[in-house]
């Protein structure tokens with residue numbers, strides 16, 4: 497694991513291949529991309545990183561905004577001397593991707609934003625969640641995570657994958673998680689995304705209760721060079737519908 501400005505990252509795949517950066521969701525780590533690694537490293541240099549406050553990232557947590565999360569990606573690209581990379585982010589990572597499309601489009605080849613929205617949740621909802629984990633730690637948020645992240649059917653059929661993800665969430669630093677809740681509380685790109693000029697794929701989960709198919713449509717209707725695909729999955733569609741997710745990403749990158 498290497499660090500750039502306190503952001504932990506790792507690379508895999510051929511060094512001279514085009515790079516793709518993978519950006520995790522709230523309460524997960526770069527390990528969430530394991531189901532994508534084999535497929536993507538056939539053709540890409542895959543750069544995974546732990547979002548600020550998560551996993552092995554040690555970056556400061558005083559005032560974290562969406563701007564901070566976006567600039568963290570640029571710091572990783574700079575550390576690797578990568579001028580331009582594809583970017584695939586899920587949920588909070590997808591919001592980070594939209595920020596990059598708006599503010600640093602010249603650094604992004606193609607953009608994939610999955611299970612995300614231009615504005616996720618509400619200020620009050622995120623403020624309450626941040627206060628909860630700051631006061632009481634991760635237990636309550638982790639207890640409800642399976643139902644936010646996966647369909648009941650997936651939870652029943654894949655208990656080990658689900659437990660791995662919820663254990664990881666339970667182990668997430670409460671202050672890191674809360675700092676990212678703060679960022680989500682104020683992140684609102686509903687108007688700004690109309691300026692995104694990067695070719696964009698918007699992936700939705702048909703059963704996602706957090707960021708809906710309508711949220712995906714909202715993005716696609718405003719980003720001029722965009723297409724959408726809806727997968728039979730809940731929120732963490734890269735895990736629940738890994739094969740279809742990989743196929744959609746690879747087809748888009750091959751266009």
Ligand SMILES: O=C(O)CC1=CCC(=O)O1
Nearest residue numbers: 521522587588589644706
């Ligand atoms: O609430 C959750 O755990 C789902 C989620 C919202 C933003 C994000 O990245 O994950």
